[in-house]
Amino acid sequence: MKKNDQYHHGHLREELLRLGLESIETAGTEGISLRSLADKAGVSKAAPYRHFSDKEAYLGALADEGFRLLCIDLERADVAGTERIASMGAAYMEFAVARPSLYRLMNSPLLCRLPDGSTPWARKSLLMLAEALRKVRSDPGTEPSLDVDAAVAAWAYIHGLVLIRIDGLFPRDLPAPDWARLAAAAPSLGA
Amino acid sequence: MKKNDQYHHGHLREELLRLGLESIETAGTEGISLRSLADKAGVSKAAPYRHFSDKEAYLGALADEGFRLLCIDLERADVAGTERIASMGAAYMEFAVARPSLYRLMNSPLLCRLPDGSTPWARKSLLMLAEALRKVRSDPGTEPSLDVDAAVAAWAYIHGLVLIRIDGLFPRDLPAPDWARLAAAAPSLGA
DNA sequence: TACGTATGTTGGCAACGACAACATGCTTTA
DNA sequence: TAAAGCATGTTGTCGTTGCCAACATACGTA
Numbered sequence: 001m002k003k004n005d006q007y008h009h010g011h012l013r014e015e016l017l018r019l020g021l022e023s024i025e026t027a028g029t030e031g032i033s034l035r036s037l038a039d040k041a042g043v044s045k046a047a048p049y050r051h052f053s054d055k056e057a058y059l060g061a062l063a064d065e066g067f068r069l070l071c072i073d074l075e076r077a078d079v080a081g082t083e084r085i086a087s088m089g090a091a092y093m094e095f096a097v098a099r100p101s102l103y104r105l106m107n108s109p110l111l112c113r114l115p116d117g118s119t120p121w122a123r124k125s126l127l128m129l130a131e132a133l134r135k136v137r138s139d140p141g142t143e144p145s146l147d148v149d150a151a152v153a154a155w156a157y158i159h160g161l162v163l164i165r166i167d168g169l170f171p172r173d174l175p176a177p178d179w180a181r182l183a184a185a186a187p188s189l190g191a
Numbered sequence: 192m193k194k195n196d197q198y199h200h201g202h203l204r205e206e207l208l209r210l211g212l213e214s215i216e217t218a219g220t221e222g223i224s225l226r227s228l229a230d231k232a233g234v235s236k237a238a239p240y241r242h243f244s245d246k247e248a249y250l251g252a253l254a255d256e257g258f259r260l261l262c263i264d265l266e267r268a269d270v271a272g273t274e275r276i277a278s279m280g281a282a283y284m285e286f287a288v289a290r291p292s293l294y295r296l297m298n299s300p301l302l303c304r305l306p307d308g309s310t311p312w313a314r315k316s317l318l319m320l321a322e323a324l325r326k327v328r329s330d331p332g333t334e335p336s337l338d339v340d341a342a343v344a345a346w347a348y349i350h351g352l353v354l355i356r357i358d359g360l361f362p363r364d365l366p367a368p369d370w371a372r373l374a375a376a377a378p379s380l381g382a
Numbered sequence: 383t384a385c386g387t388a389t390g391t392t393g394g395c396a397a398c399g400a401c402a403a404c405a406t407g408c409t410t411t412a
Numbered sequence: 413t414a415a416a417g418c419a420t421g422t423t424g425t426c427g428t429t430g431c432c433a434a435c436a437t438a439c440g441t442a
Contacts, residue, residue, distance in 0.1 A: 044391045112359030152368045160351025168303030177343040199420055235422045
């Protein structure tokens with residue numbers, strides 16, 4: 001345990017990411033400011049700039065932190081057998097529903113503006129989905145190679161489904177869709 | 192034609208929306224400020240607040256303006272026959288690719304925070320998609336009723352596909368998917 | 383021990399959203 | 413027609429934010 005008010009925080013970078021994950025869902029992505037985070041960390045307003053070149057770099061790091069958490073959930077859901085995709089699809093949707101603002105940040109155009117290699121977990125999570133899809137398809141024993149278009153189709157479906165749900169795009173006055181059933185329908189895609 | 196520097200602009204609301212549509216793709220959604228728009232319209236910084244209660248109300252109006260444009264494109268693509276959905280799917284993707292920032296705004300969580308009935312064109316465009324889907328399915332002559340889950344499935348697929356494309360989420364170093372073919376695959380959904 | 387570097391602080395600037403108080407000009411009606 | 417009322421635009425201001433420069437502090441290392 002460190003003394004309370006020392007000049008150097010010690011783990012400010014990790015603390016800022018932790019605080020970001022904590023407040024993004026309550027305050028929304030727009031409600032996150034480096035100044036307010038610095039306040040919460042008990043540190044001056046300019047301190048975050050010692051760890052992140054600008055706000056976009058911080059949000060990029062926060063997004064990748066989100067992908068790290070997603071990878072953990074996907075790993076846990078990666079059961080063997082035919083229900084592999086359904087299980088991962090459900091885990092994927094549960095993650096997004098539990099952390100809607102973070103999920104949006106993770107899939108925002110911000111990511112592709114970041115320097116290559118700055119979001120390793122984002123790449124990892126995509127490869128996990130693609131690999132699971134590949135395994136399911138090669139289970140019958142035909143082609144073990146990855147069909148890019150099929151993977152994108154499945155990804156697009158679950159991604160769109162999740163966004164329509166968490167963004168509240170579906171009209172409130174119409175009968176609500178069966179989200180779980182729709183999420184489980186992902187494997188029937190890309191024939 | 193009106194005199195140039197008169198006290199009252201006359202069509203400020205429409206002008207602000209027009210300027211917004213014009214600059215959103217070049218400056219990005221984050222780059223839009225009511226102040227800069229007021230400048231471009233040759234009007235003082237507080238003038239926009241006479242027409243929109245706050246920035247969110249303006250962005251909501253801008254989004255609905257986008258849906259109006261989308262409705263026009265969808266209407267044009269609503270050809271009769273079996274390729275109805277493929278045609279509308281292509282039009283949908285072309286719209287989003289041509290106006291990525293606007294498309295993102297139109298499908299942002301902002302919409303569901305707006306008062307009911309403030310985005311009539313958003314509703315219209317969704318109903319157009321659902322109606323087209325219904326027609327295709329009843330073409331064989333079985334059930335004319337709308338299957339909500341099937342409509343959401345098709346919507347989610349094309350929505351996710353478009354977002355993955357315009358947000359640049361697909362890794363640049365992997366072989367690019369065939370977007371057009373994927374978009375045309377929408378009708379095979381939700382069996 | 384002294385120096386260099388990483389980390390944190392203070393002060394300040396410009397842009398922005400939003401509000402209040404005021405100015406202007408159209409519209410309606412007495 | 414004239415005055416009242418309202419819609420619309422202006423000026424001034426405040427608080428917040430991103431970001432930079434100059435400075436302070438502490439840690440590691442030669």
